[in-house]
Amino acid sequence: MIKITELQKFYRTEEVETVALNNLSIHVKAGEFVAVMGPSGCGKSTLLNIVGLLDDLDNGSYLFNSIEVAKFNERKRSDLRKHNIGFVFQSFNLIDELTVFENVELPLIYTKVPAAERKKRVEEVLEKVQIMHRRNHFPQQLSGGQQQRVAVARAVVNNPKLILADEPTGNLDSNNGNEVMQLLTELNEQGTTIVMVTHSEHDARYADRIIRMLDGQVLMETVG
Amino acid sequence: MIKNFFTTTYRHLWRNKLFTVLNLLGLSIGISAALVISLIVYYEFSFDTFQRDSDRIYRIVIDANFNGVEGHSVGVPAPLGSAIPNEITGIEQTVPVFQFQGDATIHVRIDEDHASKPLLFKKQKDVVFTNNDYFRLLGYQWISGQQSSALAQPFTVVLTQSRARLYFPDLSPTAVIGKQLTYNDLTLTVSGVVGDLDKPTDFNGREFISLATIEASSLKENFMMDVWDDWMAYSQLYVKLSANQSAQAFQAQLNTFYQQHNTERGKDITLSLQPLHDIHFNRLYPNIGGRIAQKSTLYGLMAVAAFLLALGCINFINLTTAQASQRAKEIGVRKTMGSSKRQLIQQFLGETVVMTSVATVLSILSIPIILRLFSKFIPEGLTADFMFQPGYLFVLLLLVAVVSFLSGCYPALILSGFTPTSVLRNQVSGLTGQTRHAGVRKILTISQFAIAQFFILATLIVSQQINYSIDSDMGFDTGAIFKFDTPRDTAETKSRQLLHTVQSLPGVELASTGFHAPADRGVSFTTVSFHNGTEELKPTTQIRWGDEHYLDVYGIKLVAGRNISPGDATNELLVNEQFVKEIGFQRPEEALGKFLNWNGNAVPIVGIMKDFHHQSTRSSIMPLLFQKNNGSTFHVRLKPNRDGQSWSHAIAQIQKAYHGLYPDEDFNYQFVDEMIAQFYEHEQATASLLTWAMSLSILISCLGLLGLATYTINTRGKEIGIRKVLGATVGSIVQLLSKDFVKLVVIALVIASPIAWWAMNSWLADFAYRIDMEWWMFAGTGLVAMVTAALTVGSQAIRAALANPVDSLRDE
């Protein structure tokens, strides 16, 4: 599903040029659950952003479902993204002014799903993450674990083939963290491909394969 | 402490450059407008307030009522001034002020012994006839000459220092005494020099000829020095009452006295006392060559200033509270360190005072430039120096205080109200509390746009009405017709000769002589009556004069009967349709041949003119008479202007012929359509004032909106990022961000529309023929405001929407 070869990514600021990713190649098959690990600043989030088509790459090739997307413009990337990829962030990134229901509904609005259908799908997925009873609450009124479950619900409501999670348990205690990991595993078992960045060896064990990075390069891969 | 205050203030303002600049701009515009306008208002209201006992000084004026037609005159019968001191008690000073007739100007000649050619000053203004009391009344400074007797003798003149310097640049004020000046054909001896009045005053005399000169010269006749039942605007009379004299009792005495001298018409005439403070503002009694200020205009200006100032303050409040969360940390830390709420309030108010003061200094520096840019609105004689009057400096301080207070209070309370714990929990921008302030900001933004849209609507409607009035059919032709005056008192043969020449020019279609144009400045009434068998009908009637070509020059149509016949037939009249109606006939034909009682004669109606407007379209059409008269005003209709040059060529030819006959006179002509446009001068001034108010209010509101939008969008950066990650397009985000602001504009329109509708309705009520307010005016206003707001917000929204979501979502 994901085939990246010889990827390079630079950040240029006024004084310095940082090489965030250097000649990196990875391959993720459909249905896989992959964990990405490595020290802070090694380029994990940068990689995830590129995989998620949020950021463009400077050099290299990126085949997504066998389509070359490296040269895609913003519009095409956005199109591909909203139908195929869901995101879960360390800091949840829910919109404070919207309710739980409305937050989860958002991706469906952007993919132009009709209202009745939206309601059904949002309720289904809220049921699944066991947050249905708080559907009319605002994010500020929920605990961190609950917020992250909403974020997961939002990521999967569109039935994406790929879920990208950047330290999804980083802001959670172990109980809440485990719940979220459980959720991701279930999704993976139902066929969703997952790429997850994590600092936790415990969480990484949920994955089929661990990619370890250092200084913008892949150090080694271990199959669990 | 103070140093700490200034460093934090300075750093805070410097760090938020955009906000500081927007704030300063908004405040400066508001304050500049307020400063200039208060300067104008202060100047106008300070006219003639410097005289000692000014509350006892009055001008005697005439209010008359003849057959229901009201008339007013600034002048009184000439003999009144010399009679009342002996006849009426309670007067301290009696000061007649006469002016030369015509345009109140005069040629002044100086025959210096050694100079080969006499020095000639044409058309000198500000020359008056008066007596010695004049100088006491107004508190003049004597420089040379005998104050008590300078104007006692005929043929003496007192000059102000500026005029003495003009006429005798090399002589000292004492040496000027005894010099001679010739006013037209009067030779006068300088008997005194006084300092010029340096305060705003309507007493604009600079050369004072002794009143006795009139009695002792041929002027006596011209000034009707013995006529009690007639008067001219050139003979004014001021009195200063004694300390205990009531004005009412004095006026009663005065009128009783006057009736004895005018037994016939005296009962229709009231001599009134016009207080000194009313002279500068009352349009009923205009000074010749003077200027009347309109209080309504001044109040309008003050309202505009207040609105612009309010807009500036609102900007300040909006931007400052919007920024509040950025300062939450500073506040939290200060509070934890022991600062009291009061100290914080003082600090924030202090910052506002600094901002306001900077804005005020900027405004003061720009005043001379503004005065020059807006010279059209600035009253004559007002310069930037006037600012340094102690009274005005007080106004200035008051302004800074009020603006600081208005714009500083609310933000200071909000900012100082943050609790340290909420700051530590980092929740200031969360759902709680902040929404209420956002609500206040919304209300303030709505008021800004309501004001701006009110001005847009007012400008639109006023200019529509002016265009309508100017373009509306007057009922006679106005294009390609001009008129000019010839001297009245010259032989009629010259005038005949000129008419003949003008008529024969190839560029001229038709020429006529008469007096007023069909619609002209001022009105001329006549008394006429018609006996319908049972009663004598006396409609209030206007009159126009001209020769037999007059109607053709102006394309005035006859609906019945015939034109007046050529020759000297003065005993036939034309009337308009309205006149026919008012003497009780249905159809014009019925009035033909009927005799009117006019000036004691029975004169037949020979023709009925189609109604035309004889004044601006503000007034409705009245009954009107037309009488044959070879007047001194020429009315010339030019041939259609094919090559664009023929008109100026024809006018040049006429000018040449004119100067051939009247070598000493100036040739002044005016196109009739331009004169009609001038009927709406006051409205035009209102329109351009409104245009400025509109532009500035839109500008200030947009500055505020820009600041607010920038802030709001910055704080929503994360949300925008999330939405983009989830697939939102740039368009949908711009729409999302702009929607809220556009909503505010719509609400503002809903508020402004009825207010504007009401205000403009009462403004339009003055016009007999007026436009209707239509829905598109309101819709258009909303559209203009919406587009402006959308552009302002849109630029920021697009910037935000195009930003890479990765940047705003990076976990710190």
Ligand SMILES: Nc1ncnc2c1ncn2[C@@H]1O[C@H](COP(=O)(O)OP(=O)(O)OP(=O)(O)O)[C@@H](O)[C@H]1O
């Ligand atoms: N927008 C940016 N501008 C400049 N440099 C950046 C930017 N984003 C990331 N970098 C740099 O690129 C490198 C990789 O950053 P990245 O965020 O991918 O690290 P990470 O592995 O996710 O670290 P962490 O575990 O702390 O989240 C770092 O050196 C970082 O400083």
Ligand SMILES: [Mg+2]
């Ligand atoms: Mg990271």
